[in-house]
Amino acid sequence: SKETLIVLYGGRSAEREVSVMSATNVVAAIDYDKFNVKTYFIRQNGDFIQGPRFNSQPSPEMKLLDEDSSADHEKIQPSAIYEEGAVVFPVLHGPMGEDGSIQGFLEIMKLAYVGPGILSAAATMDKILSKEIFSSLGIPQVPYVAIYPGQDFVKAEEEVNAKLNYPVFVKPANMGSSVGITKVDEAGELRSALDLASKYDDRIVVEEGVVNPHEVECAALGNSEVKITLPGEVANSNPSAFYDYDEKYNNNALTIDVPAKIAPELVEEIRHYAELAYKGVAGRGLSRCDFFVDAENNIYLNEINAIPGFTAFSMYPMLWENMGLSTTDLLTELVELAKEAFENRE
Ligand code: ADP
Ligand code: MG
Ligand code: MG
Structure with a gap:
């Protein structure tokens, strides 16, 4: 039946x-x-x-x-x-x-x-908490400043200007699909970006920007045993814009390359960090682990998306197709993992 x-x-x-x-x-x-x-x-x-x-x-x-x-x-x-x-x-x-x-x-x-439990979902949704977990695991990330509820923005601006180089990215801690995120090129524009981010969350993160990054992503699948795909890459045909909501969903300015066009020696390092990060955030079922690679081939983990986009043009199912796993079989495996996790809890 x-x-x-x-x-x-x-x-x-x-x-x-x-x-x-x-x-x-x-x-x-x-x-x-x-x-x-x-x-x-x-x-x-x-x-x-x-x-x-x-x-x-x-x-x-x-x-x-x-x-x-x-x-x-x-x-x-x-x-x-x-x-x-x-x-x-x-x-x-x-x-x-x-x-x-x-x-x-x-x-x-x-x-x-299907997918992450409470802890993993909450930890990966919060960009400050997840960065703190990644840093405790020694996973490379861009330098950042965390701004907590009630913090004075004048002090926050001083801290950003002392610690980070421009451009910086200002992000509400709890969002996705680039909503509320601003790329800030100079100190004079920082305040309005903080004001925008604060409309979405009272926890804000300001990060140093990676210049023209390769945006490289791996898919994770598993519970206690996790499989990580070869990385893919999101390329933006409009290099002045960042990978924002409109670019992602409305402008068709993005192309996805699977596998990613990066130096082969980076591939296993990226997959290793993806697995470490997935375990560190108590990953379960699935996640997409998103990295930046700069011109000097430095790797930075950007974020983990615990329930990644699953549209016909989304990276997560495409990465598995590239590994020989159809979206149909991927969904069956996700259901099996969900049942396994459920039985372990009962
Ligand atoms: P979301 O959870 O909304 O996807 P991200 O942190 O992934 O938020 O940021 C959205 C996009 O903004 C990224 O895909 C990238 O194009 C750009 N971006 C974010 N942070 C940086 C950064 N530190 N350096 C360069 N580009 C960045
Ligand atoms: Mg996200
Ligand atoms: Mg993202």
Whole structure:
């Protein structure tokens, strides 16, 4: 008999539109010989809406619910998603999805779920906490300044100017898809970037910028035993812009090279740091580990995305395709890992 996969998507964060694209791709790629799929859309206001169910491959024109099309639907209780023995894939990016909150809800509901547990999701969502973990593991990163809630921005600016070289990147600690991030070329522009970041989070990180970095990413898959792919690279055809939200999703200015066009001697070092970092943040199920490589071939870990984009043009599934694992088989393996982790907890 077939198992039930529950796809939870949408969500409250600025990344909810990416989530809809990721969930659509997951529903299209799942193995319907093994699974039936139930979908639930989480609206921006947090309401859970029951979406379509699929017992066989949907047509390519299939559209999942989104913010507009779910507007006149009745909300359900979040607990109504429960089905005994089902596995949930929270295809949710950013705060309130990738940060431990949904994971905590699923733990309480006693449901198996794909991807990181509470600790790993929360630790990787916070750019300050994750940097502190990476530095304790000796993983190379760019120099940074952490700004905590209530900290005076005048003092913060002094610290940045004393410790870091421009350009710097100002980032809200808890975000993704480049929302709230500014590249700052000179000290005079720092304050407005801090003000913008502070709209999204009261924890802010300011980092030294890597000049024209190669953006190199590895995919991790596993629980206690983890497999790391060969790295791929995101190349921006507009070198003056950074890899921001519009570049990522709207402008088609990005090309993905798999495998990455980097010096071969860097590859194993990057994979080694990816594995170390994944274990350090209690990684489970999957993650994408994102690095910068500069012109002198220095490697810097940028971040771990615990629930990476899963769209048809996303790096994570492409990296596995390159290793010979189709998205369909990748999803089956993720469900197996979810069940294994669940059995270990029970
Ligand atoms: P997000 O979690 O939103 O993806 P990132 O930290 O990955 O945030 O930053 C988004 C993008 O900004 C990166 O992909 C890169 O293009 C650029 N960027 C961020 N930090 C730096 C840095 N220190 N040096 C150079 N480019 C950076
Ligand atoms: Mg991120
Ligand atoms: Mg990123």
